[in-house]
Amino acid sequence: MNPRSTVFSSTLTRRNLLTLSAALGGTALLAACAGPSVGDAGQAAASTAPAQDWTGIKPASSITWWTNHPGASMATEQAMINGFQAANPGITVNMVTAGANYDEIAQKFQAAAGTDSVPDLVGASDVWWFRYMINQQIIPLDGLASHLNANTADFNTTLYDDYKYADSHWAMPYARSTPLFYYNKTLWSAAGLPDRAPATWDEFDQWAPKLSAVMNGAAPLGIGKGTSWAAWWFCNIMWGKGGAYSSDWSMKLDQPETLEAGNYLRRIINDDKSAAVSATDSTADFGAGLSACTVASTGSLTGILASAKFEVGTGFLPAGPKGAFTPTGGTGMAIASSKSPEQQLAAGMFLKYLTDAEQTATFSAATGYMPVRTSAMDGATMTAIYAKKPQFRTAVDQLKNARSQDWARSFVPSGDKYLTTALEQIMLQNSKAEDVFPKASADISTSYDQNVKPYL
Structure with a gap:
């Protein structure tokens, strides 16, 4: 192999890489995509497991969310948690400052693999979500999103499909930027x-x-x-x-x-x-x-x-x-595969709320990150922001030039x-x-x- 012209000497596509991961039970590919990981992250789940049936599952009463508060958003994130808990009084969201940036969260998440410290919901940046997926640390979200009627069709297609692999989406867009x-x-x-x-x-x-x-x-x-x-x-x-x-x-x-x-x-x-x-x-x-x-x-x-x-x-x-x-860049949010279905369901409910049209507009107005739903981009909240601060419109308009990395x-x-x-x-x-x-x-x-x- 000539390292200057090719990465892989074998014909390896996104689809057959996932097939390889399933065949090896995830463990062989742990080192391939773990970066600075510590622990046996590849044992988190089996990608060959049947799709989860969410019918009849009741959400857990408490979940943990790891975030780095993108755009100095701690107060905004806490306000969104308060809103979710008011609408869902049976679920408590524990927000943890898990790092100062995306890399620190990723390193901590991989170090926590196989321990009781794994969060239910975790930031999954543009250069980290794929490793989480290969390491089988996160779950595909399509089935859960459908069960929760999360209306993923309203997500900006470019931003949502950044997390698509082998016909599944492994995160939802949250603090997205260009x-x-x-x-x-x-x-x-x-x-x-x-x-x-x-x-x-x-x-x-x-x-x-x-x-x-x-x-x-x-x-x-x-x-x-x-x-x-x-x-x-x-x-x-x-x-x-x-x-x-x-x-x-x-x-x-x-x-x-x-x-x-x-x-x-x-x-x-x-x-x-x-x-x-x-x-x-x-x-x-x-x-x-x-x-x-x-x-x-x-x-x-x-x-x-x-x-x-x-x-x-x-x-x-x-x-x-x-x-x-x-x-495109920034971070999405993913759900840990090692948690119980009850915890995953509760995390999914919070993730649906966190990324709905109202919350993504609120988050965008507070930080400058792009609203991730098409209905929010030209909704009342953002239209008012554009009128007051036209700089906010630039990022949305520039999406026409966006290209996957x-x-x-x-x-x-x-x-x-x-x-x-x-x-x-x-x-x-x-x-x-x-x-x-x-x-x-x-x-x-x-x-x-x-x-x-x-x-x-």
């Missing part, structure tokens, strides 16, 4: 620029010197680093140039368009000085006026609007020569980590894409070769 282009309207005006985001990255290149001139030579664009972040927003630049991390299971880090995207990132930071990597938090730096623009999650919108002492503009991510694209990042164990390492070498060490992408490709392939291939 990256947005945020800009400081005061600095934009001072530079003589039109009141909008750059339509293309070429246009940004043309505008950057004008912005730098009114910023005492500072780089106008602030960007962030770190896992679950850098390899996410970079998809926009890469896809816009026609590149990709992978096509299904075949690696594409060596194709010219992907290398060109990596080297464009290198150039704007290290040569043009039109972009700078924030030391800690690019969103906070933008809100403090340290950069003229940034690429940040829709989930940061409320915080940015609250902290900025200037008028904030939002726009679509700039297009490349091959078009305008944005990755490449499997090398979202499905392959530690794929996001390996890609982030390469991108940080480009950004922070001025490394050429040709020098760092091959190792990322090889590391992703090795993750497969060592943990999956022996069991095929």
Whole structure:
């Protein structure tokens, strides 16, 4: 196998990977998708078990929900819990702050496998839900959703189908986001620029010197680093140039368009000085006026609007020569497979409530994350928000450019980590894409070769 051009030497599709998991009872594939897991997560459930018959099951009286409060949403989440408990007085929801971010929740969830500490409901981010599924730590939700009349047809199809595998959905969308282009309207005006985001990255290149001139030579664009972040927003630049991390299971880090995207990132930071990597938090730096623009999650919108002492503009991510694209991201919510049917039913009832049209609109208004139901996107609550704060509309409108993430990042164990390492070498060490992408490709392939291939 050539690690620069392919991840898996065997023909492996999403469907037959699940078949393999069932044949091996889940245990052989534990190492393949567990990342930093601790414990015997693969023993949680058997994927060959018959579908649960929910008829006659009574919901448990208490469930535990693990969340990281996306978008500083603890108070909002507690209010939603209060509303659910008022409508369902026989069920208590215990909210647990299980981590500061998606990665910390995932690591804790996998460490809890096989213990009494497993929650009933858990955050399942874009780069973690697939591992949960392969490890048989979560249940498919279609049957339960149907039993509860959860009206999944009202979910935005793109956001809901992000969790679809082998004709089943393994999570429901909750705090869902895309990256947005945020800009400081005061600095934009001072530079003589039109009141909008750059339509293309070429246009940004043309505008950057004008912005730098009114910023005492500072780089106008602030960007962030770190896992679950850098390899996410970079998809926009890469896809816009026609590149990709992978096509299904075949690696594409060596194709010219992907290398060109990596080297464009290198150039704007290290040569043009039109972009700078924030030391800690690019969103906070933008809100403090340290950069003229940034690429940040829709989930940061409320915080940015609250902290900025200037008028904030939002726009679509700039297009490349091959078009305008944005990755979807954020987190869904999944139900643990090791819990009793009674607990799963109660968790499903709360999940239905948590993601209904009223609650998703409330959550969106409080945080900036996108409403996940089509009926909520243009409902009364969001329409009022759009009128008051038109920046909220940008993320919803940009969904037309949304694209599902490449499997090398979202499905392959530690794929996001390996890609982030390469991108940080480009950004922070001025490394050429040709020098760092091959190792990322090889590391992703090795993750497969060592943990999956022996069991095929």
